[in-house]
Amino acid sequence: MKHIWKAAAIVVAALTIASCNDKKFTVEGQVANAKDSVLYFENVGLEGINTLDSIKLDEGGSFSFSEEAPATPEFYRLRIADQIINVSIDSTETVQFKAEYPGMASNYTVSGSDNCEKIKELTLMQMDLQNRAIAIQRNPSLGVDEANDSIQRLINAHKEKVKSNYIYKEPMKAYSYFALFQAIGNYLIFNPRTNKDDIKAFAAVATSWDTYYPHAERGQNLHNIAIEGMKNQRIIAAQNAEFKVEASKVQEAGVLDIALLDNKGQERHLTDLKGKVVLLDFHIFALNDSPKRIIMLRELYNKYQAQGLEIYQVSLDPDEHFWKQQTAALPWISVRDADGVNSQRLMLYNIQAVPDFFLIDRGNNLVKRAAQIKDLEAEIQKLL
Numbered sequence: 246m247k248h249i250w251k252a253a254a255i256v257v258a259a260l261t262i263a264s265c266n267d268k269k270f271t272v273e274g275q276v277a278n279a280k281d282s283v284l285y286f287e288n289v290g291l292e293g294i295n296t297l298d299s300i301k302l303d304e305g306g307s308f309s310f311s312e313e314a315p316a317t318p319e320f321y322r323l324r325i326a327d328q329i330i331n332v333s334i335d336s337t338e339t340v341q342f343k344a345e346y347p348g349m350a351s352n353y354t355v356s357g358s359d360n361c362e363k364i365k366e367l368t369l370m371q372m373d374l375q376n377r378a379i380a381i382q383r384n385p386s387l388g389v390d391e392a393n394d395s396i397q398r399l400i401n402a403h404k405e406k407v408k409s410n411y412i413y414k415e416p417m418k419a420y421s422y423f424a425l426f427q428a429i430g431n432y433l434i435f436n437p438r439t440n441k442d443d444i445k446a447f448a449a450v451a452t453s454w455d456t457y458y459p460h461a462e463r464g465q466n467l468h469n470i471a472i473e474g475m476k477n478q479r480i481i482a483a484q485n486a487e488f489k490v491e492a493s494k495v496q497e498a499g500v501l502d503i504a505l506l507d508n509k510g511q512e513r514h515l516t517d518l519k520g521k522v523v524l525l526d527f528h529i530f531a532l533n534d535s536p537k538r539i540i541m542l543r544e545l546y547n548k549y550q551a552q553g554l555e556i557y558q559v560s561l562d563p564d565e566h567f568w569k570q571q572t573a574a575l576p577w578i579s580v581r582d583a584d585g586v587n588s589q590r591l592m593l594y595n596i597q598a599v600p601d602f603f604l605i606d607r608g609n610n611l612v613k614r615a616a617q618i619k620d621l622e623a624e625i626q627k628l629l
Contacts, residue, residue, distance in 0.1 A: 328350045524545070568581050
């Protein structure tokens with residue numbers, strides 16, 4: 246599983262193609278307004294990101310990087326700080342970039358590579374999608390369900406456009422591979438773990454790469470992802486009966502029930518908390534920021550628990566023993582989803598990244614999610 250999804254960790258960075266023996270390719274150009282900045286040229290491989298070369302830019306901002314062309318398609322990037330230009334190499338070509346810093350991730354031109362031009366188009370589309378999704382999440386006039394539905398419609402429209410104009414049009418191209426791993430934050434736009442139509446997109450590119458690059462590790466990785474997605478779909482289908490029962494409670498209680506064992510082995514239902522204001526929190530204790538977040542939740546709980554606040558915290562940690570240790574002294578309801586980040590509950594609640602939380606009123610109705618809340622304590626006071 247780790248090997249299958251190692252490409253997902255580098256989706257926002259990008260990917261690419263190259264082929265030849267001992268020949269070279271060149272990436273060159275200028276970055277304006279970047280004097281004294283360090284420009285890095287990095288390989289975005291399946292095992293991670295490796296720096297190949299770098300240059301401290303002068304007033305003219307000129308640069309030129311030359312590397313051996315790999316035997317099969319590969320991906321690279323130009324980076325200054327957190328500004329990234331994704332690069333695709335499919336031969337010994339010379340690709341030229343002209344960019345302006347800051348904002349070079351979107352403010353650049355490219356010549357010498359059709360793949361790189363298409364990757365720029367996809368990158369700008371992804372940025373626009375993300376900005377529109379954030380605007381919807383921050384719109385205080387939209388309820389949770391309305392915001393989620395609007396965002397999902399945006400994502401679906403984006404996916405159809407990308408599939409039609411890029412992935413299915415030329416699945417053998419590097420930009421089609423790149424498109425599969427784009428993301429909004431930590432949320433994969435194409436996710437074969439949860440969407441059977443997305444499996445087809447991965448399979449189409451994988452099959453095409455088998456033809457054009459029969460021994461490419463990236464093509465094999467795509468096949469593994471598609472196969473894993475099909476397995477997950479069978480598991481989800483087997484669980485449908487369980488979740489249909491839970492879905493009936495949505496209409497009755499106004500919130501999708503969660504029934505999981507707490508850290509003492511007792512089954513705890515989210516819907517049993519009707520009459521209280523509930524902070525439904527999805528959390529991973531293994532994250533670096535977890536202690537700081539727990540302290541914040543403790544302060545809120547200590548202050549408002551007597552007035553009717555309850556916290557129902559769903560852990561997605563893979564290690565049950567570690568989770569029990571971390572939650573032993575917590576005063577609120579701590580449950581654990583053994584399916585972790587593969588849980589269907591994340592999909593049902595449209596969780597795009599963890600941690601995330603929701604506020605539920607005394608009537609068991611979802612009121613707001615984290616992205617719609619500027620002042621959590623003030624929102625809790627309103628509901629109390």
